[in-house]
Amino acid sequence: MEPVKLVYPVEGGDFIEAGEASSKMKMTLKKLGLPSDVIRKAAICMYEGEINMVIHANGGRAEVEVTLDQIVLKMIDEGPGIPDVAKAMEEGYSTAGPEVRSLGFGAGMGLPNMKRYSDEMNIETEVGKGTVVTMKLKIG
Amino acid sequence: MKHSVVLDRNRCRGCTTCIKNCPTEAIRVRRGKALILSDRCIDCGRCIQVCPHRAIKSVSDNLERLRDYRYCVAIPEPALYGQFQHMWDIDLVLNGLKKIGFHKVFEAAKAAELLAEYTSRRGTEEKSPVPLISANCPTILRLIRIRFPRLIEHIDPLILPMELAATLARREAEKETGLPPEEIGVFAIVPCPAKATACHRPEGLESPVLDGAFAIRDIYIPLLRAMELLEEPEPMLSAGATGIGVAICSGECHARGSNKYLAVDGIENSIQMLEEIEDGRQPEVEFIELSACTQGCVGGCLTVENPYAARMRIRRMMKQQPVDRCVQPLSQEEEKDLQFSRILQYSPAFRLDEDRAEAMAKHLRIEALESRLPGLHCGSCGAPNCHAFAEDVVLGRASLDDCIFRVRERMRDVAGPGGTDVYLPPPFRQKKAETE
Numbered sequence: 001m002e003p004v005k006l007v008y009p010v011e012g013g014d015f016i017e018a019g020e021a022s023s024k025m026k027m028t029l030k031k032l033g034l035p036s037d038v039i040r041k042a043a044i045c046m047y048e049g050e051i052n053m054v055i056h057a058n059g060g061r062a063e064v065e066v067t068l069d070q071i072v073l074k075m076i077d078e079g080p081g082i083p084d085v086a087k088a089m090e091e092g093y094s095t096a097g098p099e100v101r102s103l104g105f106g107a108g109m110g111l112p113n114m115k116r117y118s119d120e121m122n123i124e125t126e127v128g129k130g131t132v133v134t135m136k137l138k139i140g
Numbered sequence: 141m142k143h144s145v146v147l148d149r150n151r152c153r154g155c156t157t158c159i160k161n162c163p164t165e166a167i168r169v170r171r172g173k174a175l176i177l178s179d180r181c182i183d184c185g186r187c188i189q190v191c192p193h194r195a196i197k198s199v200s201d202n203l204e205r206l207r208d209y210r211y212c213v214a215i216p217e218p219a220l221y222g223q224f225q226h227m228w229d230i231d232l233v234l235n236g237l238k239k240i241g242f243h244k245v246f247e248a249a250k251a252a253e254l255l256a257e258y259t260s261r262r263g264t265e266e267k268s269p270v271p272l273i274s275a276n277c278p279t280i281l282r283l284i285r286i287r288f289p290r291l292i293e294h295i296d297p298l299i300l301p302m303e304l305a306a307t308l309a310r311r312e313a314e315k316e317t318g319l320p321p322e323e324i325g326v327f328a329i330v331p332c333p334a335k336a337t338a339c340h341r342p343e344g345l346e347s348p349v350l351d352g353a354f355a356i357r358d359i360y361i362p363l364l365r366a367m368e369l370l371e372e373p374e375p376m377l378s379a380g381a382t383g384i385g386v387a388i389c390s391g392e393c394h395a396r397g398s399n400k401y402l403a404v405d406g407i408e409n410s411i412q413m414l415e416e417i418e419d420g421r422q423p424e425v426e427f428i429e430l431s432a433c434t435q436g437c438v439g440g441c442l443t444v445e446n447p448y449a450a451r452m453r454i455r456r457m458m459k460q461q462p463v464d465r466c467v468q469p470l471s472q473e474e475e476k477d478l479q480f481s482r483i484l485q486y487s488p489a490f491r492l493d494e495d496r497a498e499a500m501a502k503h504l505r506i507e508a509l510e511s512r513l514p515g516l517h518c519g520s521c522g523a524p525n526c527h528a529f530a531e532d533v534v535l536g537r538a539s540l541d542d543c544i545f546r547v548r549e550r551m552r553d554v555a556g557p558g559g560t561d562v563y564l565p566p567p568f569r570q571k572k573a574e575t576e
Contacts, residue, residue, distance in 0.1 A: 004500050023415050032499045033491045036290040044420040068497060113420070 004032065004066040010050050012059030015103060021062050022046040032066065038139050041117040042071050045135050048110045049075035055100050056080065057131065073118070073135040081127040089115065142341055143181050144198045144333035144353075145188065147174050151195035156519030158187040158196060163407045164286065164489070168532070169522035179489040182282040183334040184407050184432045185441035198333035198442055201352035203359065206241040209325030209351070211317050214242040215305045218249040218379070218387035219331040219437040220356050221457060222450030224364065228457060230384070235373040237329075239366035240359065244316075245376060246309035248328070249383030252301035253466040254308075256382055256395035258478060259298070261469070264426060271402075271417065271428045272296045276392050278334040279432035280410060281343045281484065288414045289486035296427075297480035299344050301386065302328045302335065306349045307477050325351045329359060331387075331440030332433060344480035355442035380465040381458035388451045389436035392429045400426040405439070407432045492535065506530045513543060516567060520544045 006028060008021035022043050029039045046062060053060040057079025065072045082088045089111050096106025111133075115121045118135035125131040154172035159165075166180035167187060174187075174196065187196045206212045214237045221230050234245050273294045275281060284291050306326045313324045330336050330353045339353040385391035390403035402425045404413045410430040417428075433439035438454060439447035470478070492506075493499040506527070513526040521542040523529035532538035540546060561569045 001497060001500070002504060004503050019416065019419060019421070022419050026415070026418065027490070028503065030287070030289075030488070031490050031492050032503060033488065033493065033496050036486070040290045040418060040420075043418055047419040047421065066500065068500070 001068055004028075004064075006064040006066075008062045008064075010053045010059050010062055012054060012057065014059075015051075015054060015105070018050045018054050019047055021050050025062075025064055029066070029071075034066075034071075034139060038071065038137055042073065042137055044117045045073055045114045045137070048113045049073065049133060049135075051105055052110045052133075053077045053079070055096050055105060060130075069139055070119075071137045071139065073137070075133040075135075076130070077132075078130040081129055081131055082123065082125045083127050085123055085125060142337070143176070143178060143183055144200065144336040145176065145181060145183050145185065145196060146199050147176065148195045148197055149173055151193045153193050153195070155192065156522075156524075157190050157192055159519055159522070159524040161186050161190045162524065163411060164283070165524050165528050167524070168537070169519075177489075179487065180286065182279050182286065182432075183332075183337045184279045184283075185333045186407060188333070188441045198336055198355060200330065200333075200336045200355040200358060200442070201327065203241060203354065203362070205327070205352055206325065210323040211244070211313055211319055212242045212325045212327065213244045213246055213306075213309045213313055215246055215248050215302050215309065215326060215328040215350070217302060217328065217330055217335065217356075217437060218247070218252070218384045218454070219440060219443060219450065220329055221384060222387060222438050222453040223356060223360065223443060223445045224367070224453075227367075228453070228460065229373075230377045230457060231373045231375055232367050232370060233363070234376040235370050236363050236367035239370070240362050242327075244309065244313055246305045246312070247377075247379050247383065248300075248302040248305045249379035249386065250465070251303075251305035251308065251383075252386045252392075252395060253379055253383040253464045254470050255298060255301055255304060255478065256392075256397070256464070257466050257469050258475060259296075259395075260397050268296075269294045271422060271425050274392055274427070274429040275344060275480075276300060276386070276429065277431050277433075278338040278343050279332070279407070280430045282334070283407075283410070283432070284414065285343075285484055285487045286489040287411075288418055289488075290418055291414060292484050292486065294417070295484060297344060297484075298478050299342075299480065300335070300338065301383075302330070303338075303342060303345065303349050304478060308474070310349070327351055328353045329356060330354070331356050331437045331443045333442065334432065335440075336442070343484065344482065346481045356440075357442045357444055360444050377461075378465055380462045382464040382466075384454060384461065385458050387437045387454050389431050390429065391436060393427065396427060398427055400424070401429065402427070403429040403431075403436075405431045405436055406434050492531070502534050505534045509533060509540070514545045516545075518544070 026043050057077035060077030063074040091112045092108040094106045094108035100106045119138045120136040122134045152173045154169050159167045164180045166177045168175050237245050336353040339350040382395045389405040393401035435447040435451045438450035492502040510530040517525040521529045
């Protein structure tokens, strides 16, 4: 069975457009007939990932691979990388600046939420090179 | 599924205006005429508003139907009150209704106050989802049912004010007249096709409680004439500002009396809000009211007045009235009537196939096909955009040869060399034309 692959570019610095990849992905997942609770989880993971890339990495791209038993979401950027992953995973910890916070983002819930709503999450990061966050969601 | 939105085949010229504006991509053009895909139509009325030939219309009942019953009750939606220029006296409207064939009037606005009294007494239940979504716009309910299944559980399952009004009015009429229920006709006077559909096919009720619906637009002239002839109107108004206010966007929020609410109007804005709630981006509110029409029900496409003018009048009328006239709250028995009698079901109108593997295979074929299409979204094939066309081809609703570019490509082979500019339409030509 050939997987369904979706790719969405995410523009850096564009808060207004963040959420677009999530909307598009959701529509496709609904067309594929995936269970709605899985779609919701994937949407939350995708939206948080989009926002992260907008805030911290000047954009990037989101790749989605759907097979019969799982969805794999990859958020790929060439941003500054995460120096301390354990710290970044703490709820409430964020390196977002005051400007971003004034817009209601940067509450330090992005990565924790992505972990909470996915079944498996893996972060590959290198300071100065970029980050790839891979999330797997099982389709029950 | 029976809809109120239908096509007038004689007027339709087969242009592509409606297919481009439909928020659920529910229209195609076939054999020179628009074709509405019934499972996707949410009765929002966008096509009615944009059609340059006025070929899409809403079927509501004919006033002749009043003759089918010995006793007729009108359930006017409060949006009706804002339709008349220089008219601030709602009693004129209510008395006018009694002159055009109705024996009794029961205001939907009064029922809205009874509903509001119930919801404020009920308060916020611990187990209720956040945010709670209003069930007052049937188009929004259908939209959620076909596109946002996850949000079905957020809907506050209370019937429409006009439905509560119909149930109460029929009971009153039976008592007052001694007639059997089938000889009493209860008709709503509605601002939009969604509510016209809801009279025959309610979203939240097992069986209809209304016998039919008249469009505000259709009764406007006879009603206006009757109103002009009134000599001494009797006081009939039974609702206050709260009930009258549900005609406009945020009216229901005010009726519920909560501070943590949010009101959205317009179908595109509503879709965006539902997308955000689905993504977990919940605004910091407990209750959300969504109206498919601009400014709320006063913006319905079966009204007469400009939505903003109607809203201005409704607001001014509200200032003249007490907060509410809800004298007697509903009894516990009557409160049961408020609840949905059936559970809203997901209706997967966008799903490519029931079988997930087959749906994935179809998706791959659609993507492959779409990459070979021009992406101009010209609509010549009768679909709203190239993606929808590719979907139609894979689902067997269209043939690849329906794409005019494919045909042109073949013509080029016949015409011989001369580059792509020979056969491509202006948006795709590379060479600058002399006229530019």
